[in-house]
Amino acid sequence: MxxxxxxxxxxxxxxxxxxxxxxxxxxxxxxxxxxxxxxxxxxxxxxxxxxxxxxxxxxxxxxxxxxxxxxxxxxxxxxxxxxxxxxxxxxxxxxxxxxxxxxxxxxxxxxxxxxxxxxxxxxxxRFRTPMMKLKSVLDSGLIGPVVHSQIDSYWWRGHSYYDLWWRGTWEKEGGGCTLNHAVHHIDALLWMMGRPTELQAFMSNTSHDNAEVEDISIAMLKFAGGGLGQITSSVVHHGEEQQLIFQGKDARISAPWKLVASSSMDNGFPTPNQALASEIQAYYDNLPEVAYxxxxxxxxxxxxxxxxxxxLLIDGHSGRATLELILGIYKSASTGEKVTFPLAADDPFYTRQGIQDNVPHFYEKSASVENFQDRAITTGSNLK
CATH class of the missing domain: 3.40.50.720 (NAD(P)-binding Rossmann-like Domain)
Structure with missing residues (x-):
């Protein structure tokens, strides 16, 4: 015990x-x-x-x-x-x-x-059936090489969310929605695709003038094989729709699950590839549900x-890889520069103090509440 x-x-x-x-x-x-x-x-x-x-x-x-x-x-x-x-x-x-x-x-x-x-x-x-199945289909190679990945980490938080004493500051929260909300989807992207070679990013605070940190960021990624990707991290999206989409050379899959496979007609326009779609769907359907x-x-x-x-499915090295990509987004969005990986130990964004010295403070924190009422919280879509 x-x-x-x-x-x-x-x-x-x-x-x-x-x-x-x-x-x-x-x-x-x-x-x-x-x-x-x-x-x-x-x-x-x-x-x-x-x-x-x-x-x-x-x-x-x-x-x-x-x-x-x-x-x-x-x-x-x-x-x-x-x-x-x-x-x-x-x-x-x-x-x-x-x-x-x-x-x-x-x-x-x-x-x-x-x-x-x-x-x-x-x-x-990662411990959700749609995620496990999506990873397995990607690993199978049935959709072909991934040419575009799209991560929509959409959340919504009210203005008072950042009144809690430790939230909304670079010193204590460490960042905004990119670090503390999109971290789940960024982890999944790295698990499925590996680390990009470079990125360019932007971030802003559009709706929370009681926080130093961002409430939306957008990153554009390039992978070693030539594929591109994008990550949108947000706490300003009503409805909190969240999805991971992978466009392969031969088919498109996503969580929540959606499958489309196309072939080319003689003139280059698309026609459904029903045989491939049926093969992928059968593969997906035969994958097991997660136990927990x-x-x-x-x-x-x-x-x-x-x-x-x-x-361990997720160890400290996995956690570090996720943070490195997030800090790459912060570095690019803060400096306006393209960022390449890995981030070295002498990079200003390697240390906590270096990060705090180089990120923008969109607003100054204007409230400090010790505790909120212990109400239900949202921890993301079930991706089904």
Whole structure:
């Protein structure tokens, strides 16, 4: 029975706790910490964690008999907390984004390797049936080489969203919608396509004059094989429609699932390629459903990696790759320059201070609320 601690009792902690509760024979939540200890106590009570204790200071847990911690705190704290627990011999799962800088990511990965403990970064959308099936169809090669990829990470957040004390600043949140919302879709793009060789990007703050950070960005990508891509990251899109589209040389597929295959008539105009479409659809239909979706699926993967040595689907190196692409978007949008990868250790956007010194401050933060009412939150489309 693995003993689990939750660091940070904010809204996303509920997704972690509910997921651990799906596996009562494998793990038990024994501690919840938050700087506002009443939030930790409330979370324990509402989730029925009869064996859990509330703490205000997470460092009290470093010497306790705990196997795994879920880090659900603001992004600027992720690296320090993860490093401390890895050094203390605990496995660590960190909410997105992994950290505020590549320098911090490298420190986390180095300590994980030295300690021999697992470091997993939350990217729960990989653990959805449409995503797993989409990845499998891409890997099959049935659609041919990908010539264009389109990532629409559309979310909507009201003006007051950035009133929470740590949101809306480059120092504490680390960025806006590109880092904290589109991170899911950017992770999926890298998982499916690999890293682009270069990009050009723009960003703006159109609707949230109480935040320093962007509320929309658009990036244009070029891949080694010549294919192009685009990523739109937003918290200003009503309806929150989200999709990943891959245009192959022979067919188009997406999540939510849509399939179109075309052939050329003698004059070059399209005609449906029903044979190929039927082949791809049959392949898709025969792929298995995932056993557990979302956070439940990722926690099952982490528990299995601890228990039986199974491979982590999302480790610290995956988390770092996602952050590197996001920081490439920030660098290009801030400087107006085309960005090529990888970003080197001497790049201004490698360190937290370098990022803060080089990004635009669209507005100054004008409000600071300690806590919001604990209401339901949206964690993205199910892509079905």
């Amino acid at each position: 693995l003993k689990v601690a939750i660091i940070g009792a904010g809204a996303i902690s509920r997704a972690h706790i509910d997921s651990y509760l799906k596996f009562p024979e494998r793990c038990q939540v024994v501690a919840v910490t938050d700087i506002y200890v009443d939030k930790a106590e409330k979370r324990i009570a509402e989730c029925g964690l009869t064996k859990a204790q509330a703490f205000a200071d997470y460092t009290e847990l470093l010497e306790l008999d705990i196997d795994l911690v879920s880090v659900c705190t603001p992004p600027y704290t992720h690296a320090d907390i993860a490093v401390q627990f890895l050094r203390a011999g605990k496995h660590v799962m960190v909410e997105k984004p992994m950290a505020s800088s590549l320098e911090e990511c490298d420190a986390m990965n180095r300590v994980a390797e030295e300690s021999g403990k697992l470091l997993s970064i939350v990217a729960q959308n 979706e979302g956070h439940v699926g990722q926690i099952d993967n982490v528990l299995s990696a601890i228990e039986r040595g199974e491979q």
